Amino acid sequence: MKIVTFACNWCSYAGADLAGVSRLKYPEDVRIVRVMCSGMVNPAWILRAFRQGADGVVITGCHPGDCHYMVGNYYAKKRYLLLKELMKFVGFEDERLKLLWASASEGKKFAEEMDSFKKLIEQLGEQKQLRWTP
Amino acid sequence: MNEIEKIKDALKSSNAEKIVAFVRKESEPREVLKVLSPNEVDKISFSPLSLNNPAKLLMQINGKVAVVAKGCDSMAIRQLIKEGKLKRENLFIVGISCKGVVDYRKLAKFVNLSEVNDVELNGNDLVLKLKNGEKRIPFLEVVDENCLYCGHPTPVIYDVLIGEPREGKRDFSDIEQFERLSREERWNYWISQFERCIRCHACRSVCPLCYCEECMVDPSNLAVSPMSTPEEKASYPRILGKTVNARDNTIYHLLRVLHHAGRCVGCGECERACPMELPLRMLERKLEKVVVEIFGYDLNEDIPFFSKLDIVGD
């Protein structure tokens, strides 16, 4: 399984760091890409990730109201909803796309959510719907 | 005075340097868009087979221009004004309250098109003037399906309005019905559609909103310069290659449509242009539904949908 996690620099990346500092374990499948803000996550990256074989994609950001840039996470959610609804409409397994609010102090939540997301993805199996094959 | 004469009069009343209007195509019964000079006004024509959206054409014309616009065309013009691509003061809009246009491909099933001289809407019938005689077809049987869900038959922006204003509707029943299908059914449906796509990008090319010089899915880079490193140049395709397969095609269409959220004007040019007859409007309408129902956005708002801060849920 391959899970791409976009983590905002201020909350979620720090939360992931905290998970590390606290030595909380989560699956190796989770691979984090640092972005400055969840509002920066381009839907195209998500589609590209699925195309390149990601089995799940998680956008993580600060809790609503906590965004370092005030509103970035609201935009993230807006784009996430649009993409998710659209993917659902065409019959894509939209559970593979997840939005998670995780603060800098929620290392535990981060690890737990990653763990449960991995389990969910495992149930769905490999993502083949958008994976590029020659 | 008939519709065409009214249009001509209206166009003549503008002091535009150029006219963008429909002209009858030689050898076929449909109209195509042309850029005319004011003295060519008499060449124009208008019928239920005046299918295309002139908005995109307007973007390449400098100076004052008069345009004939149906409801959806005017929506596109307004959207482009909103996005800074057109200037209202440069436009003279002859709005036409639209009863719907004909689906040319559907029509071809009823009649040998080369036999048709003229078409005309008469009540609920489309009257075809043939080389020998006349044929009536119920309009509903040949109307572009897209027009059945039209939200803005009356132009939203115009200088002269021709025809009586008519009400649009907001009807997502078809989308809702599709949503009730199982995930597998939905996927199978779409994958069989996207499989056909030949990625000629006609949908994108005709879309009045797809005016980007370089598209996200374009496989090469417009922004290369002599300063670009080989690595920059080599980091393409940006999202997709030109490969045509159901999956890449899916991503292409999803991404394209996604960029139209809260922008799509519903002119149906994408479907009309598609040589493979993909039901692209369905995707656009799904997003329209999301935009309306989840975000409560109204296309009449001044702020672009993507710029608008929405606090949803939580």
Place this chain on the structure above:
Amino acid sequence: MSVLVVGGGIAGIQASLDLAESGVKVYLVEKLPVIGGRMSQLDKTFPTNDCAMCILSPKLNEVARHENIEIINNADVVALEGSAGNFKVKIRKRPLYVDREKCTGCGVCATLCPVNAVDEYNEGMNFRSAIFLRYPQAVPKVFAIDKSKCIGCGICYNACVAKAVDYNQKEEIVELNVSSIILAPGGRLFDAKKRGEYGYGIYKNVITSIQFERLLSATGPFEGHVYRSDGKVPKRIAIIQCVGSRDEKTNPYCSSVCCTYATKHAILAKEHIPDVEVHIFAMDVRTFGKGFEEYANRAKKEYGVIYHKARVANIMEKKDGNLLIKYEKDGHSYEEEFDLVVLSIGFEANEELRKYSEIFGIDLNEFGFVLTDSFAPIETSKPGIFVAGVASEPRDIPESVAMASASAAKASEFATERSFAKKEEFPPERNVIGEAPRIGVFVCHCGVNIASTVDVVELAEFAKTLENVVFADHVLFACSADTQEKIKRAINDYELNRIVVAACTPRTHEPLFKRTLMEVGLNPYLFEFVNIREQCSWVHTDRARATEKAKALLSAGVAKAKLLEPLQFVEVEVVKKALIIGGGLAGMVSALELAKQGIESYIVEKESELGGNLRHIYYTIDGKNPQEFLKRLIKEVESNPKIKVFKSSVVESVEGFVGNYKSKIKTPNGVEEVRHGAVIVATGAREYKPKEFNYGHPKVITQVELEERIAKGEVPNSVLMIQCVGSRNEERPYCSRICCQVAIKNALKIKELNPDAEVFVLFRDMRTYGFLEKYYEKASKQGVVFVHYTPENPPKVNVNGEEVEVEFYDEILGENLIAKPELVVLSAATVPNEDNEITSKLLKVPLDANGFFLEAHPKLRPVDFSTEGIFLAGIAHSPRLIPETISLSLASVSRAMTLLSKDKLVMDANKAEVTKERCDACGICVKACPVNAIEIVEFKTRTGVELKASVKKAVCLGCGICSASCPKGAIVVKGFTFDQIKSAVDNLLEVVV
């Protein structure tokens, strides 16, 4: 003028950095050849278990590199003349026998030296050579010869290629003129041999806590493996508290830090030896700091650490080296066998303080620490000389760091000139545009932090197979000074133009590496950090899979690095004013200090008068008068022309960015708009209104209410106090820190006014840390009865009409007792302000789980927020006493001064930028930008004028909302461009194993 900082521990380091950053020249005198102090010996730091070296090392390097800091190592102050503002100091520089200028720190000499000397850094648990560097990351990275051990063989002299060894080096006396002095020489650790009953020095398996710390450390004697003297891995460890603290015979005061570090040791022992059993023997568990109580709870619940409320009588060694511990608990005696005993030794006054007290003419207190005043905790008895860290009282790192910053603020009052480095200090930037990427990869072992889980050697080999990577290596510590040299050498030797470091989180060390790049003329943005520690080795256990993931992460990092481009810093003008939210003690102290530094400030107080919580404090435990102090403060604040106070006002909006804020203040006279460069949050906290113990009944009151009554002369005849009301429970897991002190203060006051009064205190742990212990002692002696209770069996307060009775269990008698006091006094928690959330949203700064403000880093950045330009003062941070509040407030001023002292701020270059060729000027980004940083402007092109979006760099925050809104990817945030992230994602997913 300049400032002398005595002592190169974390306090001295922080003070030096703050001063240097605010433009003050610093001389940092360290008695050892290298700086780093006690913290450099620590393995991890509580309560986050951050690797101590990892957070210290960047600071060390920063000190070494700062143009305003001169380190005078292996030296001491021998004489002082003059007065505040104009001191003349004489410093003796003892010879290192190695030329500081010539030594490269290569270490060849040490490997050849035939001498085996006891290694002090490892607390005598292994050996070092006579020519040595105290520890690998040490700064300055210069070797020194320990003449007492040197046999004069000349091997090192001959081996040194740089010809740096000089046996004839002589002592030197330097004279300096300084305007003020900060004393931060640290403390001394208690000599455990003085507690003979524990057998330290006799029993082989009784060690001290600092030795255990070294054992745990990856750079320790056994590379992080915990062994006993006989090489056995201990399975039962006893940790004994208060060795040399709270002890009439040795040191009566509490050392404040031992309970939390013992908890840390227990947790780390469990991590090193999963099946180990750890018992902590303590009279009281004093985990009173921010997050410490939660830390101890974790130790208990998640790690199964066993705490005994017991006093250890003595220890006997068995033949097999195991130890029998005799202890008393609940009035009974027990004996238990352990195979390792760790003595949690406390702090003592530094032996040098006596000398300094003479040289500097400053007073020491009864325990030999530097004497300070509750209302002036930073000042010594001599004007112009300040104190920081453990020199004035035992304290932990965050408190020391805060105090260091505070001392920097005070010291710079005397420094009239400020100077800032010129840009030219870095070599001119190499132009790499058009060059193919030549990437250098450095993979960090981080001791064993990474290497134990990820195969770093394989990872470095893997890196070599990646496209454009021309150099790859693995290093023990990527952050150490020698690795920086290595990186620089590699950049020069291999003509590298991109550097990738796979190590820890970029959030702490990125600046360090960026600077290293700049030092060899490489643009700092040609650097990419790959996090294989926090987000790989620490969260995974399977070596193969973790290594595979590390490869994917590295591959992504390299892919992104390929596309990195040189960027230029953005410069912003600074508005030299501050906004202070809250007009309590913290706010007022901050404003006054800022005024002294020449900075104007606005105090916004929501109430109609200044003073905050201090208005309700009528006496202090050491007999001072806070009300007088408050009156004086208010008068000073209100008469100071540099301070503008808005009472009954609230901040309505804060817009802008570091150095340039625009805020609206809603005052009774309408809305005022102010411009300022920094914000200090000093919103305070409040006393909890208890829901428990029938609070509300006229005879059940809180400590604050009691104090008010006593102040009015209503002294009760009998009082029963209940501690930890609303603290240390499910809802509020934290310790409120101040309530034990308040209880004792009030108990003593009652006894003073009414010696016959009966005072009972029901407590869980008496947390009279530091010198407060003596008041606990005093209270006991004066007949205040202390009865322990457990949260499982709390006291009950029964109300019977007007009467109250308290039922509680006495552990020593083993039965329930009933008391009918005149008053039941609840030591209620200190809780965060309700409007913290509003302030947090207003400023976009985070709150912690308990609702207090969350600082940038609990250890080393206690008063900073991660948002630049916003600082934290007072009890908005966490509950604390008056001197601690003052120290934190001064600290926030010092941190703010690092900005406000500058005319221009140099900002990060990760800003949005428009690729003009792609932009169609649709304006979506313009309206989406939360700070209005984007505008549509006309650009001249070959064919005419075109409209394009354009970014106002100084306003842009680099959030990227624009970039994700742009349908064509025409606007990107530099360093996180569309293609960079896409490329990273691709490589994250496509990795060849």
Place this chain on the structure above:
Amino acid sequence: MIYEGEFLKDAISKLLADGYRVFAPSRVGDFHVFREISSAEEADFNYILPRNSAKVAVFPQNEILIEYGDWIERVPMEEKRIAIVGVRACDAKAIKLLDKHFLEGFVDPYYKSRREKLLTIAIACNNALINCFCQSLGINPRKPEADVVVSEIDGRVFVSADTEIGKSFLQGFNLRNENEEELEIKKRFESEELKMREIRVDVEKLKKSFDSPYWKEVAINCKSCGVCTYLCPTCFCFDIYDEGEKRGVRIRTWDSCQFPLHTLESSSHNPRAEKWQRLRNRFYDKFYYTLRKGNYYCVGCGRCIDFCPAGIDIVNAISEVR
């Protein structure tokens, strides 16, 4: 010869049984596309012209050229025989034109590997579409150039084979020779012209009009999409790119000269940056540049007219060039 029954369907069954990859018109919704089919039922011959051209069988829209890891790991070549069933005269002629392009001079091995094993079964036209104009380009829609030609005239199925491969294929079928009357019918059928549009190509005029403002006028409404080129049976432009950094495949895909980025050079110069330049290039490519290969590269199928979203009409554009 005459075949009793549905020759095309039976031919498909035989071809599939013989291990051919069969490309035939298949119904999708209301129209037909050429695609690979796996049973005779999938094919549907109730059509005049499928949307796409038959070139997909020999020049697929994407094909893998190499598979690579550390080095080239595999070069996939077509191994099976290929049959195109139901091709019209225009598309059949187009394949001959593609042959010239891909096999004369530089030989494209991938194209060759398919072409060598190709069998074409054409079907003669009974009707023309509104924009058909093949006759004016010298193509007889009733007498396609193919291995096997099928004409359905008044309910009779005429089958003929001009090539060896065609003849040998027909050996497996139960065919009878035409009688005199039938021969006459066929002859008349083949010589009868269909009513369709005409294109007037004046090469000399084209030569002179390269710089004419006429092209800008023609292209004013051009959308720069790829419909004309992707539907065109003779367009052969392709692009090659790699999918996958460390291991992956090198892919050849169709490309369209109408895309603005088609000619973008890495120096950032674009010799055909304007859409009228690109459209003009396409027209010249069809009727002028390719003359060095001996032919117009237009077969008059009319697809580009039918499906041009802008209503651009190659017949008008070329006939009225000034």
